[in-house]
Amino acid sequence: xxxxxxxxxxxxxxxxQTWLVENxxxxxxxxxxxxxxxxxEKETFACWWQPGSDGGLSTNxxxxxxxxxxxxxxxxxxxxxxxxxxxxxYFNKTYTSLWITYTISVVAQxxxxxxxxxxxxxxxxxxxxxxxxxxxxxxxxxxxxxPYLMVNWDPPHKADTKSGWIxxxxxxxxxxxxxxxxxxxxxxxxxxxxxxxxxxxxVYLVQVRCKPDHGFWSEWSSTTYIEIPDxxxxxxxxxxxxxxxxxxxxxxxLAWTVAIKCNSIKSYLLPPVPGPKIIGFDTQLLxxxxxxxxxxxxxxxxFPPTSDCEDLLVEFLEVDDSDEQKLxxxxxxxxxxxxVKSSGNxxxxxxxxxxxxxxxxxxxxxxxxxxxxxxxxxxxxxxxSVKLSRxxxxxxxxxxxxxxxxxxxxxxxxxxxxxxxxxxxxxNISKIHREASSLGNKADMHxxxxxxxxxxxxxxxxxxxxxxxxxxxxxxxxHAPLLPFKSVEYVEVQKLNQQSMLILKPKTEGHKSVPPExxxxxxxxxxxxxxxxxxxxxxxxxxQGSSDTQEGKNQAVPPSLQCQVGKMxxxxxxxxxxxxxxxxxxxxxxxxxxxxxx
Amino acid sequence: xxQVSVLFLVLVCLDLExxxxxxxxxxxxxxxxxxLSVSDLFDRVIQHSNRMHSLSSDLHSEFEKYFLPVRNQxxxxxxxxxxxxxxxxxxxxxxxxxxxxxxxxxxxRLLVSWMDPLLQFHQSVAHxxxxxxxxxxxxxxxxxxVHELKNGVEKMAEKMQLLGIISNSLNGLxxxxxxxxxxxxxxxxxxxxxxxxxxxxRDSDKVQNYLKILKCRIVPEHGC
Numbered sequence: 001x002x003x004x005x006x007x008x009x010x011x012x013x014x015x016x017q018t019w020l021v022e023n024x025x026x027x028x029x030x031x032x033x034x035x036x037x038x039x040x041e042k043e044t045f046a047c048w049w050q051p052g053s054d055g056g057l058s059t060n061x062x063x064x065x066x067x068x069x070x071x072x073x074x075x076x077x078x079x080x081x082x083x084x085x086x087x088x089x090y091f092n093k094t095y096t097s098l099w100i101t102y103t104i105s106v107v108a109q110x111x112x113x114x115x116x117x118x119x120x121x122x123x124x125x126x127x128x129x130x131x132x133x134x135x136x137x138x139x140x141x142x143x144x145x146x147p148y149l150m151v152n153w154d155p156p157h158k159a160d161t162k163s164g165w166i167x168x169x170x171x172x173x174x175x176x177x178x179x180x181x182x183x184x185x186x187x188x189x190x191x192x193x194x195x196x197x198x199x200x201x202x203v204y205l206v207q208v209r210c211k212p213d214h215g216f217w218s219e220w221s222s223t224t225y226i227e228i229p230d231x232x233x234x235x236x237x238x239x240x241x242x243x244x245x246x247x248x249x250x251x252x253x254l255a256w257t258v259a260i261k262c263n264s265i266k267s268y269l270l271p272p273v274p275g276p277k278i279i280g281f282d283t284q285l286l287x288x289x290x291x292x293x294x295x296x297x298x299x300x301x302x303f304p305p306t307s308d309c310e311d312l313l314v315e316f317l318e319v320d321d322s323d324e325q326k327l328x329x330x331x332x333x334x335x336x337x338x339x340v341k342s343s344g345n346x347x348x349x350x351x352x353x354x355x356x357x358x359x360x361x362x363x364x365x366x367x368x369x370x371x372x373x374x375x376x377x378x379x380x381x382x383x384x385s386v387k388l389s390r391x392x393x394x395x396x397x398x399x400x401x402x403x404x405x406x407x408x409x410x411x412x413x414x415x416x417x418x419x420x421x422x423x424x425x426x427x428n429i430s431k432i433h434r435e436a437s438s439l440g441n442k443a444d445m446h447x448x449x450x451x452x453x454x455x456x457x458x459x460x461x462x463x464x465x466x467x468x469x470x471x472x473x474x475x476x477x478x479h480a481p482l483l484p485f486k487s488v489e490y491v492e493v494q495k496l497n498q499q500s501m502l503i504l505k506p507k508t509e510g511h512k513s514v515p516p517e518x519x520x521x522x523x524x525x526x527x528x529x530x531x532x533x534x535x536x537x538x539x540x541x542x543x544q545g546s547s548d549t550q551e552g553k554n555q556a557v558p559p560s561l562q563c564q565v566g567k568m569x570x571x572x573x574x575x576x577x578x579x580x581x582x583x584x585x586x587x588x589x590x591x592x593x594x595x596x597x598x
Numbered sequence: 599x600x601q602v603s604v605l606f607l608v609l610v611c612l613d614l615e616x617x618x619x620x621x622x623x624x625x626x627x628x629x630x631x632x633x634l635s636v637s638d639l640f641d642r643v644i645q646h647s648n649r650m651h652s653l654s655s656d657l658h659s660e661f662e663k664y665f666l667p668v669r670n671q672x673x674x675x676x677x678x679x680x681x682x683x684x685x686x687x688x689x690x691x692x693x694x695x696x697x698x699x700x701x702x703x704x705x706x707r708l709l710v711s712w713m714d715p716l717l718q719f720h721q722s723v724a725h726x727x728x729x730x731x732x733x734x735x736x737x738x739x740x741x742x743x744v745h746e747l748k749n750g751v752e753k754m755a756e757k758m759q760l761l762g763i764i765s766n767s768l769n770g771l772x773x774x775x776x777x778x779x780x781x782x783x784x785x786x787x788x789x790x791x792x793x794x795x796x797x798x799x800r801d802s803d804k805v806q807n808y809l810k811i812l813k814c815r816i817v818p819e820h821g822c
Contacts, residue, residue, distance in 0.1 A: 043690050069682060097688045099800050125803055164814030164822055165690045165807070189821065213648070214655065214803075 027055035028113025032106045034120045038129045041158045042098065042166055042212070045091050045124050046084035049106045049117060057110040063089040068101040098125045128215035130168060131156035133208040138226040149174075149195040149226065153208045156218070168210040173220070177203040201230040636761065637817040639754045644809050646750060650743045651802040657736050658795035664728070665792050677789060679797030681711050686804055693811050699764045702755050705808050708801050709748035716741040719794055740798075747805070763816055 030052020039045035051061060063078035078089035089104075102122040108115045135154040140147055151172055159166045170187040176199060187193045187208075198204070204227075207220040258265065684707050687693040693701070716737075723729055723737045758764045789797070814822035 069678065093689065093691070099686070099688055099804055123800070125800075125807075160690065162814065162818075162822055163690070163694065164810035164812075165693070167810060213806075214651075 025056045026110075026112055027053075027057075029053065029055045029057075029059040029108035029110045029115050031115045032061055032108045032117040034104060034106055034117050037102075037104065037120065037122045037127050038216070039096070039124050039127050040129065040131050040156070041160060042125065042128050043093050043160075044096050045122070045127060046088055047078075047091075047104055047120070047122070048084065048088045051087060051108060052115065054108075055110055055112060057112060059108050059110040061087065061106055061108050063104060063106045065102050065104040067097065068103075096124055099123065126214060128166070128212045130159045130166070130210050130212060130215070130218045132218050132221040133170065133210050134221070136206060136208055136221055136224045138204070138206050138224050140226065140228065146196070147198060147200070147228065149198060149204070149206075149228075151193045151195065151206055151208070151224075153191055153221070155191070155210060159210075159212075167213050169213075170208055170210045171217070172206065172208045174204050174206045177205060177225075182207075198228050200228050203227045636754070636757055636763070637813070637820055639750070639757060640809070640813040640817060641820070643747065643750045643754055644806065644813060646743065646747050647802065647806040647809055650740070650747060651799065651806050653736055653740055653743065654795060654799040654802050657733065657740065658792065658799045660733055661792035661795050665790070677793055679800070680715065680789070681708060681797065681801055684708060684711065687808075693808065698758075698812055698815060701808050701812055702751070702758070702764060705751055705805050705812075706748065706755065708805055709744060709751060712744050712798060712801060713741075713748065715794060716744055716798065719791065723791070751809075758816070 032052050033050045035048045035050055037045055037047035047063065049061065049063070051059065063081075064075050065078070066075050076095075078091075079095050080090040080092065081088065083090035100123065102124070103119050104122055105119040106117040108117075133153045134156060135152075137152045139150045139152070141150050142148070151174075153170070155161050155168050159168060161168055167189060169189055170191070170193075171184060172187050172193050172195075173182040173184040174195060175182045185193060185195070203225055206224045206226065207222075209218045209220050211217045684704065686704055686708070687696050687701075696704075720734075720737045720741045723734050726734075755764065759766050
């Protein structure tokens, strides 16, 4: 009975207790947990715990510790619950001993019970976690034109590094403001660090933390901001220099290419505008500004040009006296030479071209004449005969003259080149150079020396027919040479020798010296031609020594001839050549036209 | 022959010259110069003690893993270290209050007392097949280090005594230390390896710390 009652009572009590607990919710406190103990400077330390459930009742916590080496029952309670904050215990210097193991535990206690936490074994020397480093300064400096960041800091003021009690190691980290990751650098025990490889124009964040020899890392210090200004890095300078050099090279290459291909480029970009080309139009004449010459070169006598212009024969023979020196007589008649040279020194513009102007005998050619030829008398017996030789058989060839004699020949030597002139459209003008030297008479030579004087006179090519002593030139009207015209020169007829040759002497201005033999010579107009061998000359009224000529004329001239000044009178056997003969106003006859019938 | 002998002499002289190891910058009488050389000694010794301490920490943690799987368990027997008899300053003020001679002496005492136990430790570990070669090598290295460090500190103390930095009162204490260390080493034999290592880790930390304090007290210019 009693036993049953005892058991029942116990059960009843248990039931009441549980009922009470359920209704009120109070229990003994839960088990607290010691979180950590830390020492900031290895001189003090603090511990923190986490309370368990309080069981609905006010619970107080108390920390108890024992120290190694002391007696087992020497349990001490925490000296300071407040300094380190809530649920903490702070041990100041007097309560801190290094290299001693602390056994710490926390007890939670409320009205219903108490609970003790698991003990923690603490050696203060190994739980050091310093405060953050202080006074962090970042300074921008340059070294060899390269910027770097110099970061300085101080250890936490509580950590005594000066006495050697604590030795701290530092770590620095930085990142650009907009960067994602931190860049960490281990700085060792120094309180300064240089950071290179910075991006200019950005703001950097710098932080430092520290750690004792064996302990825990501190927290990262407060952030220091520093801005890297924009600058021109030396690397960029060298890059720019490289770019400049390359572009210069490329430019030079292009310039050289353009210079070489200048013409082709020009022709490609700016195709040449074809200029007007008019046959017979000499641009040189145009440039020289002699409009008369230009127009004459066009083959028109006067302006506007007549339709017959092109049909006119233009032929002339020029003597090229480029080898003039050779023509000088051995005896060296000064006056002759002088004459030869003086006129020879004149520049003949029609060098190399067919010219209708020359310092030579100008004889007018009839319009219709297509061929003219000039007779040159040659006396093979005489010294210094000039031979005409034909170079080639086709048209447009050179005629070469050979001088065999010692004496001066009026004709230029074969060495000189006779340039063929294209038949120019110069119509009325032709020149005939008469040879005089073949006569072997010194005196005879005078006449024709002038002809040789002009330099580089042209010879019209001609299919020459050599007949006997005489040699004729035929001038083809091929291409009209475009030569500037010179003033007309007159030839003075010396005399008519027995071989029916006309010995001409150029009438040059400013005769220096006239040999006495020739004094008294004067002009003679040609009044007509009889057969092909006789030139009828007119005499001026005041002419001297005309009796001979007249006699000659009288002998040869058919009775129908009359002497008239300025006109040619007389009938001739009809020849087409003569019909076309025109008399210039001066009354001179173009023998070329006269002889054209042949 | 004469030339050869002369040449030989010259070479020998040169060789002798070569043999002369690099002396400190100032080897003669200057007080500043002497301090400089003491500073070098200090640095070397402190480096050595750092290495020693880190090695002992590694070994200790390794042994704890092997022999004590659960850390901080209640009732863990914390046997006293055999060097607990040696009075050592256990706080900063205490250490700063201790004069340099005593501090030097404490260091030496600690080092001396650990020479034999560590040798025994190495011998016991050498035959232990369970441990890795790495651990065994470390144990050997540890005992060697203690020897070297003790020698280094002794030389440094001699130098300091020579320079008058510390007095000559140290010499009297050494014989007493010898007897102390033998009994201590007997005690150490009974300790377990990991406990031994824990004690040594602590003592090496003490040594390192005391040396640093000494250095910053005697030669504060460099790195204090």
